[in-house]
Amino acid sequence: MKNTFESRRRFLLTAGTAAIWIPTAVRGYSSTELRSLEAEQLKSANISKWELDTPALCVDLDALEANLTMMQQTVTSNGIASRPHAKTHKCPAIARLQIEGGSVGICTAKVSEAEAMFEHGVNEILLTTTNVSPSKITRAMNLRKWCTGFIQATDSSENARSLSEAAQASGIIADVVVDIDPGMHRTGISPGQPALELAQLVDQLPGLHLRGILCYDGGSQHVKGFSKRKAQTLERLAAAGETYGLMQRSGLNTEIFSGGGTGSYNIDHETPGFTDVQAGSYVFMDAQYLAIGGANDPELYSDFRPSLTILTTVLNDQYDGRVTTDAGAKACTINQPWPIVKGETGMQYRSGSDEFGTILYDDPSRSYRVNDKLEVIASHCDPVVNLYDQMYAVRGDRVEAIWRVEARGMSS
Amino acid sequence: MKNTFESRRRFLLTAGTAAIWIPTAVRGYSSTELRSLEAEQLKSANISKWELDTPALCVDLDALEANLTMMQQTVTSNGIASRPHAKTHKCPAIARLQIEGGSVGICTAKVSEAEAMFEHGVNEILLTTTNVSPSKITRAMNLRKWCTGFIQATDSSENARSLSEAAQASGIIADVVVDIDPGMHRTGISPGQPALELAQLVDQLPGLHLRGILCYDGGSQHVKGFSKRKAQTLERLAAAGETYGLMQRSGLNTEIFSGGGTGSYNIDHETPGFTDVQAGSYVFMDAQYLAIGGANDPELYSDFRPSLTILTTVLNDQYDGRVTTDAGAKACTINQPWPIVKGETGMQYRSGSDEFGTILYDDPSRSYRVNDKLEVIASHCDPVVNLYDQMYAVRGDRVEAIWRVEARGMSS
Numbered sequence: 132m133k134n135t136f137e138s139r140r141r142f143l144l145t146a147g148t149a150a151i152w153i154p155t156a157v158r159g160y161s162s163t164e165l166r167s168l169e170a171e172q173l174k175s176a177n178i179s180k181w182e183l184d185t186p187a188l189c190v191d192l193d194a195l196e197a198n199l200t201m202m203q204q205t206v207t208s209n210g211i212a213s214r215p216h217a218k219t220h221k222c223p224a225i226a227r228l229q230i231e232g233g234s235v236g237i238c239t240a241k242v243s244e245a246e247a248m249f250e251h252g253v254n255e256i257l258l259t260t261t262n263v264s265p266s267k268i269t270r271a272m273n274l275r276k277w278c279t280g281f282i283q284a285t286d287s288s289e290n291a292r293s294l295s296e297a298a299q300a301s302g303i304i305a306d307v308v309v310d311i312d313p314g315m316h317r318t319g320i321s322p323g324q325p326a327l328e329l330a331q332l333v334d335q336l337p338g339l340h341l342r343g344i345l346c347y348d349g350g351s352q353h354v355k356g357f358s359k360r361k362a363q364t365l366e367r368l369a370a371a372g373e374t375y376g377l378m379q380r381s382g383l384n385t386e387i388f389s390g391g392g393t394g395s396y397n398i399d400h401e402t403p404g405f406t407d408v409q410a411g412s413y414v415f416m417d418a419q420y421l422a423i424g425g426a427n428d429p430e431l432y433s434d435f436r437p438s439l440t441i442l443t444t445v446l447n448d449q450y451d452g453r454v455t456t457d458a459g460a461k462a463c464t465i466n467q468p469w470p471i472v473k474g475e476t477g478m479q480y481r482s483g484s485d486e487f488g489t490i491l492y493d494d495p496s497r498s499y500r501v502n503d504k505l506e507v508i509a510s511h512c513d514p515v516v517n518l519y520d521q522m523y524a525v526r527g528d529r530v531e532a533i534w535r536v537e538a539r540g541m542s543s
Numbered sequence: 544m545k546n547t548f549e550s551r552r553r554f555l556l557t558a559g560t561a562a563i564w565i566p567t568a569v570r571g572y573s574s575t576e577l578r579s580l581e582a583e584q585l586k587s588a589n590i591s592k593w594e595l596d597t598p599a600l601c602v603d604l605d606a607l608e609a610n611l612t613m614m615q616q617t618v619t620s621n622g623i624a625s626r627p628h629a630k631t632h633k634c635p636a637i638a639r640l641q642i643e644g645g646s647v648g649i650c651t652a653k654v655s656e657a658e659a660m661f662e663h664g665v666n667e668i669l670l671t672t673t674n675v676s677p678s679k680i681t682r683a684m685n686l687r688k689w690c691t692g693f694i695q696a697t698d699s700s701e702n703a704r705s706l707s708e709a710a711q712a713s714g715i716i717a718d719v720v721v722d723i724d725p726g727m728h729r730t731g732i733s734p735g736q737p738a739l740e741l742a743q744l745v746d747q748l749p750g751l752h753l754r755g756i757l758c759y760d761g762g763s764q765h766v767k768g769f770s771k772r773k774a775q776t777l778e779r780l781a782a783a784g785e786t787y788g789l790m791q792r793s794g795l796n797t798e799i800f801s802g803g804g805t806g807s808y809n810i811d812h813e814t815p816g817f818t819d820v821q822a823g824s825y826v827f828m829d830a831q832y833l834a835i836g837g838a839n840d841p842e843l844y845s846d847f848r849p850s851l852t853i854l855t856t857v858l859n860d861q862y863d864g865r866v867t868t869d870a871g872a873k874a875c876t877i878n879q880p881w882p883i884v885k886g887e888t889g890m891q892y893r894s895g896s897d898e899f900g901t902i903l904y905d906d907p908s909r910s911y912r913v914n915d916k917l918e919v920i921a922s923h924c925d926p927v928v929n930l931y932d933q934m935y936a937v938r939g940d941r942v943e944a945i946w947r948v949e950a951r952g953m954s955s
Contacts, residue, residue, distance in 0.1 A: 159678020161655075161955070184678060186954050218898065240898045241869075243573075260869075260898070263858055263914045266571025266596060286859065287913070316862035317899055349896070446675055447698065450728035457653075457672075461929050462954045465877060484761070485925050486630065486652045486672070486954075487729055501699070502675045513897050517873050518929065520952055540932055540951075542598050542874045542898075543573070 159184050162521055165533055178530045180442060180523060181504055186462035187442040188519040189506070190534070192526045194438035195225075195414055201435060202396060202413050203233045209400035212407040214238055214257060214389055219411030219513050221538035222522065223251030229414075230255065236280060238389075238409050242271050243541035245281065251537050255280035257389065259345060259409070261290055261310060261318065265297075267543075272297040275305050282387070284310040284345050286320045291333050298338030307339045308387055311374060313348035313367045322346075322370035327377045334383055343387030344378070346371035347409060352394035353419060357426045364395040368402045375404040393420055393435070415439035415512040418468040439515070439522075440473055440506045443488055445499045454499045456488035458507070462518065463488065466511035473506040480507050571596050574933055577945055590942045592854060592935060593916055598874035599854040600931040601918070602946070604938045606850035607637075607826055613847060614808060614825050615645045621812035624819040626650055626669060626801055631823030631925050633950035634934065635663030641826075642667065648692060650801075650821050654683050655953035657693065663949050667692035669801065671757060671821065673702055673722060673730065677709075679955075684709040687717050694799070696722040696757050698732045703745050710750030719751045720799055723786060725760035725779045734758075734782035739789045746795055755799030756790070758783035759821060764806035765831060769838045776807040780814045787816040805832055805847070827851035827924040830880040851927070851934075852885055852918045855900055857911045866911045868900035870919070874930065875900065878923035885918040892919050 161184045168176065180189055206213045215229045218240040226237045226248055236255025239245040245256045261284050262268050272294070275281040285291045285307055298305035309330045312319035320326050326344070334341040348367045354360040368390065378385050391399035391408040393416075399405050412420055416437040425432040443458035463470050463482035470480045470488075477494040488507075490499065499505065509515040516522070520539055524532040573596045580588060592601055618625045627641045630652040638649045638660055648667025651657040657668045673696055674680050684706070687693040697703045697719055710717040721742045724731035732738050738756070746753040760779050766772040780802065791797050798818070803811035805824040811817050824832055828849040837844040855870035875882050875894035882892045882900075889906040900919075902911065911917065921927040928934070932951055936944040 159676050161678075161682075184676070184955050261858060264571050264596070264856055266573075270573075287861070289913070312862075316865060317867050317896070317901070318859050320861065444676055446673060447730050449699070449732065450724075453728060455729050458954070460926055465926075484729070489729070501701075514872050514877075518952060518954070540930060542870070542930070543596050 162187075162533070165530070166521065170532060173530065173532065179528045180525045180530055181528060183442055183523060183530070185442045185444045185504060186458040188516070188522040189440050189442055189525050190415070190522050191436075191438040191440070192524055192531060194436035198413050198416070198435045198438060199228060199232045202408075202410060205397055206400070206408055207233070209397070211400045211405060214407040214409055215414070216240070216259070216392070216409045216411030217244060217248055217538070219516065220414055221247075221516055221536045221541070222534050223248055223253055223537050224524075224532070224534040225414060226253045235407060239538075241541055241543060242267050242274070243543050244538040246270070246274055247538040247541055249274060249278045249281070254278060257282045257284070257308070257345070259284050259310070259347065261286045263290060265293070268293050268297045272301045272303065272305055276301050276303050282306040282308055282342055284308050285329070285333065286310040286318060288329055288332050291329060291336060291339065295336035295338035303338070304340050305338060306342050307333050308342050308345045308389065309333060311344055311346040311371045313346050313350070313371065313390075315348065315350050317349070319346070322374045323377070326374045327381065330378050330383050331381065341384045343385045343389070343406070344371060344375060345387070346390040347392070348390065348395070349392070352392040353423050354394065355423050356429055357424060360394055360423065361398045364391075364398045365401060368399065368405070372402045372404060379404070394423055397426070397434070412512050415509065415516075417512040417515075418471050418508055418510045419466065421471075422468055437473075437508045439509045439512050441470065441509060441515070442504055442506050445501055445503045445505070446487070448499060448501050452492050454490050456490065456505070457486075458482065458488045459484045459486045461485055463507065464510060464514045464518070466514060468510060470507035470510050473508055475505075482510070574599075574945070577942070578933065582944060585942065585944065591940045592937045592942055593940060595854055595935060595942070597854045597856045597916060598870040600928070600934040601852050601854055601937050602827065602934050603848075603850040603852070604936050604943060606848035607640075610826050610828070610847045610850060611640060611644045614820075614822060617809055618812070618820055619645070621809070623812045623817060626819040626821055627826070628652070628671070628804070628821045628823030629656060629660055629950070631928065632826055633659075633928055633948045633953070634946050635660055635665055635949050636936075636944070636946040637826060638665045647819055651950075653953055653955060654679050654686070655955050656950040658682070658686055659950040659953055661686060661690045661693070666690060669694045669696070669720070669757070671696050671722070671759065673698045675702060677705070680705050680709045684713045684715065684717055688713050688715050694718040694720055694754055696720050697741070697745065698722040698730060700741055700744050703741060703748060703751065707748035707750035715750070716752050717750060718754045719745050720754050720757045720801065721745060723756055723758040723783045725758050725762070725783065725802075727760065727762050729761070731758070734786040735789070738786045739793065742790050742795050743793065753796045755797045755801070755818070756783060756787060757799070758802040759804070760802065760807070761804070764804040765835050766806065767835050768841055769836060772806055772835065773810045776803075776810045777813060780811065780817070784814045784816060791816070806835055809838070809846070824924050827921065827928075829924040829927075830883050830920055830922045831878065833883075833920075834880055849920045851921045851924050853882065853921060853927070854916055854918050857913055857915045857917070858899070860911060860913050864904050866902050868902065868917070869898075870894065870900045871896045871898045873897055875919065876922060876926045876930070878926060880922060882919035882922050885920055887917070894922070
């Protein structure tokens with residue numbers, strides 16, 4: 132036993148020193164190794180993404196920056212703002228880029244995400260989900276105590292009263308928006324009179340400060356074809372728009388009318404009163420959004436560039452018409468359309484197996500060989516990012532930074 | 544700016560102290576809060592699983608222990624051994640229970656998983672995937688230097704030569720098994736002459752020590768109906784069995800003939816020479832395996848008990864025939880069959896949405912109310928576990944331990 136213990140101790144001691152752990156002559160940098168480098172060291176090390184240990188999650192900085200600019204320019208020229216949803220990237224480094232680029236704040240889906248974002252430098256946070264348990268309500272109101280830019284959604288009078296009590300117990304007045312159901316019946320209160328009455332209650336409760344409304348129509352974001360998507364988006368946002376009018380005429384605060392997403396970012400401003408787009412996926416794009424079509428191309432949604440990829444290595448090439456890679460469902464999820472092999476045609480990627488990816492060749496003359504690396508575009512960016520502790524920020528082929536996915540796994 | 548910085552500093556300071564962070568009067572324990580308790584404190588705290596913050600991953604200890612016993616008794620009475628696959632649980636605490644219960648070791652799918660298991664007290668590890676990149680080969684051979692019970696799979700002569708060189712460079716003789724393809728063409732070398740020649744090469748290379756073969760037939764594990772599954776399992780393992788015979792007659796070491804899984808654990812011993820079952824999912828069971836049927840029940844695979852559940856809270860009950868919960872795809876994956884609401888009939892759970900689960904009532908008289916908690920059986924245990932940093936080990940309703948999923952996210 133002593134020998135085993137001693138072995139483990141020595142293994143752990145050596146595991147930290149790169150010279151023993153991964154000889155530089157070999158390369159194939161692991162995340163542990165790279166995280167130990169300072170940003171300046173990382174730049175001078177001049178590491179190519181192709182030297183990374185795989186599977187590795189990468190974000191292309193040129194594409195990401197183009198996406199941030201495209202969103203900001205569009206919403207600005209349409210007279211509204213962006214309040215991007217951080218549930219997509221879960222990454223404070225990207226949230227800070229969004230805010231520096233002109234966004235009025237970010238959204239989060241869970242209180243734990245909001246906590247992680249605030250802990251890492253983000254101050255303007257709209258929590259789009261109603262917290263219902265006493266502990267979560269207390270956590271949110273405690274967060275609001277320190278994070279003055281925190282705004283909480285609510286969708287019932289009982290919840291609003293609980294929020295107000297918790298806010299008073301924390302010695303604060305909490306900013307609140309009323310979450311309105313666009314017809315999905317998933318979250319939110321019904322538009323019209325129910326929403327108006329809730330807004331009036333929020334306005335009157337001593338611990339709360341009404342800021343406006345929120346209406347996210349997830350069901351319209353992936354409607355294929357721009358004109359069909361536009362028609363559905365506007366139709367389903369109409370009732371929230373009428374509620375906005377009711378609230379205004381009642382003298383309530385309507386400074387926020389937030390909603391929309393990557394599929395409707397250039398449509399939402401047509402609803403009167405609408406103030407800001409909560410788009411998330413636009414930073415990365417993914418195979419699902421590419422397929423919905425845009426205003427100029429019915430087959431390809433090209434407003435934003437795919438920036439999120441998974442690097443993978445071929446493990447087996449012994450069988451005709453296919454190879455096996457190291458990136459399966461645990462690296463890519465099983466979302467469809469399947470990941471797209473970047474820069475290639477004539478082949479299909481499958482990530483249905485937990486541990487292994489498969490490439491099927493349409494053209495049997497194609498061949499990847501064992502140890503070849505390739506890059507796939509993520510199928511559905513949100514759950515893919517949620518599998519990784521870090522993403523490699525890459526310019527061209529060079530790794531410029533390692534960004535921690537600080538809110539990874541924060542589903543509570 | 545100074546005020547914001549000061550706020551963040553104070554928020555971070557208070558976040559660690561439970562009295563401020565989550566008042567005990569409120570309960571709803573977060574993982575951070577519970578992890579700070581020592582095991583003995585945790586027991587005396589007498590915390591019910593229903594007090595946990597959600598979504599929360601739970602493992603029922605009575606069911607888990609029954610599953611471990613069932614597996615060990617069956618393989619023992621069939622004259623073989625168990626070498627459970629840790630890719631399922633990624634949790635050293637469970638690996639240690641398996642080995643204490645009589646397993647000859649564990650398997651891992653990735654070198655990073657093997658490293659995590661060794662770092663947390665597991666010494667007998669079979670890495671079932673061929674490592675192909677120089678860096679991973681070096682890491683594996685470095686691990687073998689300290690972990691004397693480490694065994695590496697290989698599936699090509701080029702790879703065997705690389706392994707031998709890396710082993711010699713590390714000053715060790717590495718234990719190796721030849722991975723044989725059962726016909727899935729995913730990993731492994733073809734059975735018969737190709738596999739025999741590779742085994743002979745491994746036997747001769749100066750840095751390697753041949754231990755035997757591995758043949759995992761993932762494609763047979765979920766075949767519905769016991770007799771059909773049995774027929775396919777035995778048919779597809781036959782070629783590996785013949786290779787085993789060829790190797791034996793050539794005087795090669797065949798002490799290991801590893802393979803099989805949860806669906807074939809009581810079938811594999813019928814292949815001559817077979818030594819140990821690599822089952823993973825049996826510890827947890829899941830909705831996918833429950834549906835394959837067993838030897839005694841064509842509709843329900845009841846050999847093992849479902850032990851892995853996700854606790855979730857109802858967020859919205861305002862709409863007829865359905866409620867929304869806080870456990871969607873990021874907490875449950877989108878694997879199907881969908882999660883099963885434990886102890887309930889007349890309702891369907893859907894986790895297709897990233898952030899939210901949906902319960903649809905078959906019988907409209909049913910109703911969960913906002914803030915009600917419920918428990919769902921995991922759809923497909925491996926990728927679900929891979930979403931969580933810890934699981935709560937529960938006996939009855941009481942939380943007995945918090946187990947870290949140390950190899951969570953280790954897909955490389």
